[in-house]
Amino acid sequence: MTIAVEKVLYTARATAHGGRDGHTASDDGKLDVTVAPPKEMGGNGEGTNPEQLFAAGFASCFHSALKVVGRRARQNVDHSTVTAEVGIGPINGGVGYGLEVELVVSLPDVDRAIAEELVAKAHEVCPYSNATRGNIKVGLVVA
Missing domain, CATH: 2.20.25.10 (N-terminal domain of TfIIb)
Structure with a gap:
């Protein structure tokens, strides 16, 4: 799609x-x-390198999305952080290269169950998440 x-x-x-x-x-x-x-x-x-630039963009964009959904849910996400880990490696038997991402989100002032819901909602809102969905592996970790 x-x-x-x-x-x-x-x-x-x-x-x-x-x-x-x-x-x-x-x-x-x-x-x-x-x-x-x-x-x-x-x-x-x-x-x-391009992976660092992509990680910085994805982390910043996802954090903005998290702040939006946190505000909508009336949750304090002021001390939150998002770390994007972008890996690169061979695909298709070494014919090309691909990326994978793990987003590590820290929400120290939010109950874990609510934090997981906010992260899932931010993943629906974030433009980078929308651009990569179904194309590369993106893992979401609530730290």
Whole structure:
């Protein structure tokens, strides 16, 4: 199923030079990074990598969704955190590569059962969750 956006509210634009071993910057200059493969993948590890950028985006986006559903449920999520762990590895017998994500959510001021409900609801609201649903494995962990 393809998700259709009803109205585009904002468009981010970034340009990469050199792929996984180069430079990436947004058109407004707010993101300007050296990109390098991590040592675990044979690189020098002296820059960020696409998986770190994806993890940062997913964690930030999911946390915003969590704050929205927490507010709607009248729950205190002020001290919550979301950590996204993005793994990359071979798929299809090594023909290509794929990603998997684990979102580790800490809600210290919320009862565990309610925290699990909020995380599940945030997973329905978050644009990254909606974009990845059915495409890659996304695990949800309430820490």
